[in-house]
Amino acid sequence: MTVTATVPATAGGLGTLYVYGIAPAGLRTPRVPGVNGAPVGLLTEDGLCAAVSAAPERPRPRRRDLLAHQAVLDELAAQGPVLPMRFAVLTPEPDTLRAQLRSDRAELLRQLDGIAGCVEMNVKGTVVPGCVEELLRRDEGLRALALRTRRRPGYEANVRLGEALARGVRQEARRAAREVLARLAPLAVRTAEGPLDDERVLSTSFLVRAGDEPRFRREVEARARAHGDRLALGVTGPLPCYSFVDARPAPAGR
Incomplete structure (x- = not known):
């Protein structure tokens, strides 16, 4: 099992992360800024990756942040299937997200296959x-x-x-x-x-x-x-x- 983490430096690889979506591993890191202007990175685990950024202290559905969330998903979707998260989905720390990507791998891959090309x-x-x-x-x-x-x-x-x-x-x-x-x-x-x-x-x-x-x-x-x-x-x-x-x-x- 290969574990790779390319997370934003501001997250320091630790602490609460804001999650945008899950996709097959191998995507380019989104270039657009994420919610609250945070840089977006990819956390990769066992053939899957999650687009994440440092979580804001209190996520609010402001228009600029809703648009940023959408822009990240659009950049991911341009490369292939992505399982999108709703606005303001957080995970306590990278290890929690890695564990879920491992445990849910078969189901997540099934869902990705079901929306591929759609x-x-x-x-x-x-x-x-x-x-x-x-x-x-x-x-x-x-x-x-x-x-x-x-x-x-x-x-x-x-x-x-x-x-x-x-x-x-x-x-x-x-x-x-x-x-x-x-x-x-x-x-x-x-x-x-x-x-x-x-x-x-x-x-x-x-x-x-x-x-x-x-x-x-x-x-x-x-x-x-x-x-x-x-x-x-x-x-x-x-x-x-x-x-x-x-x-x-x-x-x-x-």
Whole structure:
């Protein structure tokens, strides 16, 4: 077993480290500065490496540090698969991280193999409130409720109609979201669902082969045109594959 540590001089090889991601050994050390402006180094153990820097005293999600975290991951991902850490993952000392790389080696390599050559694309869809006329045209029950409300207007009648229309609009948006998902899922290796609410009716991450990204974007654009009266679509990516990995270095005791 070969153990190599190229850690930032400011870390002194000791103390709490900030961890950006885990990748196969042999990568170039990122040149961009890390969180809090700290230089980034690679801690290598048994065929794997972890990108690390000296941990700030109190990591805070400031924009410059979030961007620095992302920039380090982008530089690593440009060289091959990387298991990205969320912002502010710490490990108490280098030996703790080395031990985990050894003990979890088989699982980490399996995950790296699973995302090799892929990127994460995230698609969100929110309700468009402007399809009321179409709803009334197609829904006999809503038309009847709207007619009764016009004939006998009043606060309670207006509330009932408003609630019914809102439910109908959400149902239309959810139906469109299911149709979008059915068209996009075959273009991905895997999918991962995110949280939904009354307004956000689609939130899905797609593990897409890097070469298929242009085709995936074109399909999102086509679905946005087809369903734009019911569903507002947005796509973000390429992203590190956060939704498709489970890399969890031992956290610092704090």
